[in-house]
Amino acid sequence: MAKFEPVLFARINKPDSTSLKTYMADGGYARIKEILSMAPVDVINVVKDAGLRGRGGAGFPCGLKWTFLPKDHPGPIYLCINADESEPGTFNNRILMEKDPHQLIEGIMIACHAIKSNNAYLYLRYEYGRSYRTLDAAIKECYAAGLLGKNIKGTGFNLDIVLHRGAGAYICGEETGLIESLEGKRAWPRIKPPFPAIEGLFRKPTIVNNVETLCCVTQILYRGKEWFQSIGVPPDPNNPRDPGSYGPKLYCVSGHVNKPCCVELPLGVTARELIEEHAGGVWKGRKAKAVVPGGISMGFFSEKEFDTKLDFAGPGKVGCLGLGTAAVVVIDDQTSMVDVLFNCCRFMSHESCGQCTPCREGTAWMTKILTRIRTGQGRLEDLDLLMEVAGSMGIIPGTTICGLSDGAAWPVKNAISKFRGDFEEYISSKRATVTSAQKLMEAH
């Protein structure tokens, strides 16, 4: 297979890639006037026909989401850009925002035009200081150049982008949590329906899109839907509900590899290819034991599943929750899965917003059980208890409002079903990996 030429990342290594001047020199904003003169519904149809699926985690078809807005709404309609990239192991949005902010801004302009919105709120993770400064500078450049504000390029289209630094948490990346946080409230995800497309930010129709999705929108409008569909995996003919996984995707590879990286590849590469060809292999000459396919809430691949295609459908076929953010975290064979799972559970119990009972209590309980196992006081029946707890929480049995609980339960289900031997050996040997000092720290 010929080497894939990056598109979203085409400009990131160029000198001064963040400035408007170089972006325009590379052909950016060249056709924006033409695109803004298209009928909004045509823009939506291009994106819809291209089969662009949301890059934020759930993989919902982007164009379809845009059509959920009420017809002939008097407005205002809002676009929220989800840049609260907080799934552990994910850093693709950060690179896009730090290295090529205008690609994103152009995507925002196109998306706002398509959904007839004149206000876009960019919800940026607080920790991304450099992204903030880059985006802030880029937005100011655009206002100065007449690319934002009133009557852009004489097309009569108005757009204001508000850059909002969240003081938030993991849950602010959930679309209704983000909306609540943007409204200045506690980021408790809302009950649905109504979905944000009907009643979102400030109780107005709202679309929430991920940064990478909007960058893809720019590329689709410039290169055409045929180009987009030439990349990636077509729909499974045996599954009529599969919309396919088209387009390029930014894979973040981290963990126990020689060269952690973020690479742009067509959807559908395998975890093994990512490790061997792009991340320089597993570190210290070891072998990989497990791989997180798309952020820890998606579960784990065991070694025999490394050849699973990392497209929107692939991870689901081997018992994972989905592709998620395509953040591949590699775990070497010297690492205990008990420790890995403890880390996942600790993160999720820390980040649970505390609204729904099963998630609030379940995540903390699982963490407590794993802490006990790690202090050498585990019992074999704890594994069944963990599985039962994990099985009774989440939006999939219907016991929670948002998906965080699924994401907290999935690694537990996967780790115990795929690596049960590891856990049993750990518990039977009464091994304690937690020193008393650590125990003290965890107690606090």
Next chain:
Amino acid sequence: MATVTVNGKEVEIGASERLNCIQAASKVGVEIPAYCWHPALSVVASCRMCLVEVGDKKPDGTVAMQPKLVPGCQTPAKDGTVIISDSQKVKDARKATLEYLLLNHPLDCPTCDQAGECYLQDYSFNYGRGYSRLNEPKNIKPDKTYIGDQITLFTDRCIMCTRCVRFTREVSGSSELQVVSRGSHEEIDIFPGHPVNNPLAGNVVDLCPVGALCSKDFLYQQRVWWLKSQSSVCPGCSTGCSITVDQNEERVYRLHPRTNEKAQGHFMCDEGRFGWKYTHSDQRLTSPEVRTNGHVTSSDFDSVLASVRTALKKAAQGKGKVAAVLSPWMTVEEAYLLADFLKSLSGQVTLAMGPVRIEGKDDQFPKDVKGNVVEPVKFTIRAEKAPNRAGVEAVLSHFAGDVMPFEELLRLSSTGQFSAVYLVGGDPEGWISEIQAEAFSKIETVIVQDILSSPVLKHATHVLPSGTFVEREGVFVNHNGLAQLIRRSVRGPDGTRPDGRLLWELAERSGLIQTDTLRSEIAAAIPALAVISNAELKVNGVLLDETVVAV
């Protein structure tokens, strides 16, 4: 009409009724347990206790069930909705949720005020598992003894249903309570220096489904299973909130609101909630007296009543006239008995309305941060601090033709045209000033029927200690013309008699007072009060004028 199927049973719901699955199920007597849902608050669907299976019945009779469990509180019941709440899937989900709720709960039921009326206990018993599988230490959260002047928070008992938070945001509008921290370390708290001291604060205690928020007034006073409850009406203002009076061994321990959409809705104000203390005050009048030249010459009820009767008859047949002040704190029955008795003595008797205490303006809720009322108004504390002005006015209009205000009677009294006055008090905050009382100083016979001492007592020739609202039975008519029944919960202290019995005996009616019979008599005599003999009176009350919309 819409048909909803609940566990195989079909129920019709009205076209205009907007019910959720919990409400629809309760129509066929199926309880769907819930913590966070409350009919007067917004839906958050966060406790996940009310999960049910829901489906749609297609016109061809097939049922398409949703694959996931859904919260009953959030799911509207529409035509064709199928609700299943007794499947194994639902039972397992409830069991799991209850186990989660009890994980960090201290299980200190033996010392918890809520025990006995606690939803955690009830639901655990009905739907939970009998033991906990938690082997680790529980989270310990510090108690917050000062959340408000009347409220204390046992943080570790809290199940984070956020009913209290939503109440302060949506009903009182004062937003004192909030959730702090995250995940299983979440707590309810106030912002430092802003305690829950709004006039509706006590409701958060009732709203709390567990023992987290407790009333300091009731804390450790009684185990709730010793309490006997009686439904009644709060006399604090003319809103006439439907309440329940809880007593044990002739002592009232608390009042709490009784849901009545015709009256006030779901809540009551703190003024009414804690405003019953005078009932057990040591300042109560407890000895009936006949005073001759400042000396007590008689002090047992029967002889005092006989003396009152003689004095009134004498005055009615003599030259001077008889006047009576009917208090807005009397029930309709009592007002009727007194007016009827005096009218039977003489057609010339003057009947006047007692003073109706007005304090400020109607206090409406919710309020925004600046104190402005936000529409729609959800609760009103009325300025008119009397429970039965409307009812007594109806009686007065019937007997006297019009309603003479208290000031007019005072003016007439000071002219010296009355030789006997019958004054009824009953307002615990006092109803007459020293100066006003002077109007009665020259009158030969001054009969005072009251619960507490007042300036007029020094001019009294006859004192009749009467009962408070928890010691009497009768009808109060609120600002909206809603007639509701107050019921006797406790026996008054020795030396007092409930007003009804006292007046019944004064009028020499035979036997014991039967308010039911008396109400039929009133209904027949006074057309404006014809509805008070309806059976509905004993439930949620009856509107005197059905065309008036409940507020």
